Amino acid sequence: MGQWIEFARGPLFVFAFLVMVVGLFRLVILQLFLIFSRKGARLHKVGWRKMVVEAAGWAVPVRHFVIGTRLLSAMSYLAHIGIVIVPVLLADHVARWEQLLKLPLPRIGYPLADFLTLLTVAGLAGLLCLRLLSRRQRALSQISDYILLVLVLLPFASGFLAMHPRYNPLPWDFMMLLHLLSGNLLLALVPFTKLSHVVLFFFDRVSGLHWQLRPGAGHAVAQALYGKEARV
Numbered sequence: 001m002g003q004w005i006e007f008a009r010g011p012l013f014v015f016a017f018l019v020m021v022v023g024l025f026r027l028v029i030l031q032l033f034l035i036f037s038r039k040g041a042r043l044h045k046v047g048w049r050k051m052v053v054e055a056a057g058w059a060v061p062v063r064h065f066v067i068g069t070r071l072l073s074a075m076s077y078l079a080h081i082g083i084v085i086v087p088v089l090l091a092d093h094v095a096r097w098e099q100l101l102k103l104p105l106p107r108i109g110y111p112l113a114d115f116l117t118l119l120t121v122a123g124l125a126g127l128l129c130l131r132l133l134s135r136r137q138r139a140l141s142q143i144s145d146y147i148l149l150v151l152v153l154l155p156f157a158s159g160f161l162a163m164h165p166r167y168n169p170l171p172w173d174f175m176m177l178l179h180l181l182s183g184n185l186l187l188a189l190v191p192f193t194k195l196s197h198v199v200l201f202f203f204d205r206v207s208g209l210h211w212q213l214r215p216g217a218g219h220a221v222a223q224a225l226y227g228k229e230a231r232v
């Protein structure tokens with residue numbers, strides 16, 4: 001089991017990381033190509049400063065929550081906090097990132113990592129329950145949405161159990177191997193799933209850049225779909 005753990009920590013992690021980086025780079029290039037090759041696109045007239053502010057506003061998207069989906073949006077936002085911070089800044093993970101990237105990186109301690117991990121697990125479990133129990137969410141969900149939630153949940157839950165043996169019902173080496181394999185699988189799947197919005201966020205949220213819509217068009221579309229109280 002120890003050899004499998006070292007393989008998952010080393011060569012398999014490097015492979016998964018490279019798949020993620022190359023895949024995301026390809027997606028960004030394709031997005032830029034679509035924008036700059038679009039006929040009639042007038043990028044010099046785009047309000048770049050306004051769009052940057054708009055994209056930054058989605059970092060704390062409370063005012064963007066749509067009536068009827070606020071609970072779902074809140075759980076998703078809470079889950080995203082840990083999903084972004086823990087894999088990158090956890091002390092044990094940072095050692096691997098530094099070994100791979102040859103760069104010094106900031107890190108967070110275990111108490112904060114535990115809190116964020118539990119917050120993420122709770123948020124993901126809540127999202128899964130909402131998709132299962134809400135008729136509206138079931139109608140909008142595909143099988144891939146459920147599978148992706150489980151795949152994201154697995155490395156966080158297994159990692160927490162591996163680091164806290166008193167809560168772990170299974171042998172440590174099995175749980176650690178599960179954590180490493182599920183984490184590597186998730187990295188490799190990022191460019192091919194909805195997780196790709198980790199880099200496509202700016203393109204997806206800023207309509208003026210991606211769709212070349214007129215100023216205020218995003219608000220008009222949201223209000224037509226969700227009513228006058230909707231915001232974008």
